[in-house]
Amino acid sequence: xxxxxxxxxxxxxxxxxxxxxxxxxxxxxxxxxxxxxxxxxxxxxxxxxxxxxxxxxxxxxxxxxxxxxxxxxxxxxxxxxxxxxxxxxxxxxxxxxxxxxxxxxxxxxxxxxxxxxxxxxxxxxxxxxxxxxxxxxxxxxxxxxxxxxxxxxxxxxxxxxxxxxxxxxxxxxxxxxxxxxxxxxxxxxxxxxxxxxxxxxxxxxxxxxxxxxxxxxxxxxxxxxxxxxxxxxxxxxxxxxxxxxxxxxxxxxxxxxxxxxxxxxxxxxxxxxxxxxxxxxxxxxxxxxxxxxxxxxxxxxxxxxxxxxxxxxxxxxxxxxxxxxxxxxxxxxxxxxxxxxxxxxxxxxxxxxxxxxxxxxxxxxxxxxxxxxxxxxxxxxxxxxxxxxxxxxxxxxxxxxxxxxxxxxxxxx
Numbered sequence: 001x002x003x004x005x006x007x008x009x010x011x012x013x014x015x016x017x018x019x020x021x022x023x024x025x026x027x028x029x030x031x032x033x034x035x036x037x038x039x040x041x042x043x044x045x046x047x048x049x050x051x052x053x054x055x056x057x058x059x060x061x062x063x064x065x066x067x068x069x070x071x072x073x074x075x076x077x078x079x080x081x082x083x084x085x086x087x088x089x090x091x092x093x094x095x096x097x098x099x100x101x102x103x104x105x106x107x108x109x110x111x112x113x114x115x116x117x118x119x120x121x122x123x124x125x126x127x128x129x130x131x132x133x134x135x136x137x138x139x140x141x142x143x144x145x146x147x148x149x150x151x152x153x154x155x156x157x158x159x160x161x162x163x164x165x166x167x168x169x170x171x172x173x174x175x176x177x178x179x180x181x182x183x184x185x186x187x188x189x190x191x192x193x194x195x196x197x198x199x200x201x202x203x204x205x206x207x208x209x210x211x212x213x214x215x216x217x218x219x220x221x222x223x224x225x226x227x228x229x230x231x232x233x234x235x236x237x238x239x240x241x242x243x244x245x246x247x248x249x250x251x252x253x254x255x256x257x258x259x260x261x262x263x264x265x266x267x268x269x270x271x272x273x274x275x276x277x278x279x280x281x282x283x284x285x286x287x288x289x290x291x292x293x294x295x296x297x298x299x300x301x302x303x304x305x306x307x308x309x310x311x312x313x314x315x316x317x318x319x320x321x322x323x324x325x326x327x328x329x330x331x332x333x334x335x336x337x338x339x340x341x342x343x344x345x346x347x348x349x350x351x352x353x354x355x356x357x358x359x360x361x362x363x364x365x366x367x368x369x370x371x372x373x374x375x376x377x378x379x380x381x382x383x384x385x386x387x388x389x390x391x392x393x394x395x396x397x398x399x400x401x402x403x404x405x406x407x408x409x410x411x412x413x
Contacts, residue, residue, distance in 0.1 A: 242273025
């Protein structure tokens with residue numbers, strides 16, 4: 001009887017468990033960059049849930065912002081309006097998922113017109129007067145503080161702290177539930193630094209040089225010496241000034257000249273702010289149009305703040321540079337011919353060589369109707385004929401080098 005009672009207890013069913021609710025993982029690679037009065041945010045859209053299963057049960061990512069002291073996540077999501085809402089392609093069935101080590105080939109395609117899961121989202125906020133108003137945190141009751149006598153000595157505190165604006169991204173599931181919250185990023189709410197001068201663009205065969213002048217009132221850093229120690233206010237780190245250089249893509253209708261223009265996309269060329277007022281770009285591509293913009297960068301407490309953009313400078317790279325003069329020309333007399341040989345040029349856009357000949361050193365004429373690719377040439381001449389020779393290099397743009405050193409020879413009889 002005891003054994004029978006034990007087996008009956010094992011077969012008893014309890015109340016059904018609620019279905020597993022999957023929520024999206026946190027957006028990652030969250031960054032914030034302030035350019036003038038615009039803040040640009042970037043983050044990666046979640047492609048998995050908090051338990052690692054894929055695809056993410058997500059339909060959008062909401063971006064929140066607040067100004068001032070730290071705020072708890074719960075209070076921020078309850079009281080602060082969103083800065084932006086980024087739609088994301090959602091799964092048809094949130095429960096149809098695969099584990100991290102499984103292939104998602106058998107799953108239905110994601111639906112919607114939003115970003116792909118795992119894509120990089122880009123959001124911008126224009127700073128206004130409302131952005132400067134600190135978030136009102138719900139205060140707890142505290143004990144009354146005792147007044148401090150103004151004559152009591154106090155520590156030197158330095159300048160007031162910089163007002164910061166904080167951003168956070170929150171994924172929202174298809175059922176409207178918030179998922180894991182991203183890391184917080186901040187930008188300083190101080191006036192942006194003044195922009196530099198309009199950049200000047202020059203180039204040669206190997207390098208494009210972008211040069212500009214520092215903004216008025218900003219002096220270049222002086223090199224440190226062992227003679228005099230630099231003065232630094234106690235408890236205060238002065239801002240560090242540098243520059244970012246951007247490569248910008250002109251629209252198709254943009255005239256291909258050197259005047260400033262309106263641009264459609266940008267790529268930052270400087271990984272970190274440069275202190276020099278010059279930048280070297282080695283991406284030479286003849287016929288391509290290059291457009292550049294430079295922004296002043298002020299770094300405060302490890303956070304960078306960029307100036308407004310100056311008008312851009314564009315130029316079209318035109319190959320007007322001739323190849324190097326061919327070297328090592330040698331003339332070898334043969335029977336009824338004179339053979340020439342020289343060293344090859346190393347230009348990537350080399351079209352070939354032109355051979356020149358003359359009966360005197362003062363007047364040489366080309367004897368090849370088109371540039372030849374070889375670095376040798378045999379000139380059939382009458383026995384005993386005496387000639388002077390030189391070689392020029394030609395590139396694909398039609399630029400011609402100067403003549404090589406002259407050689408002379410007499411054909412054998």
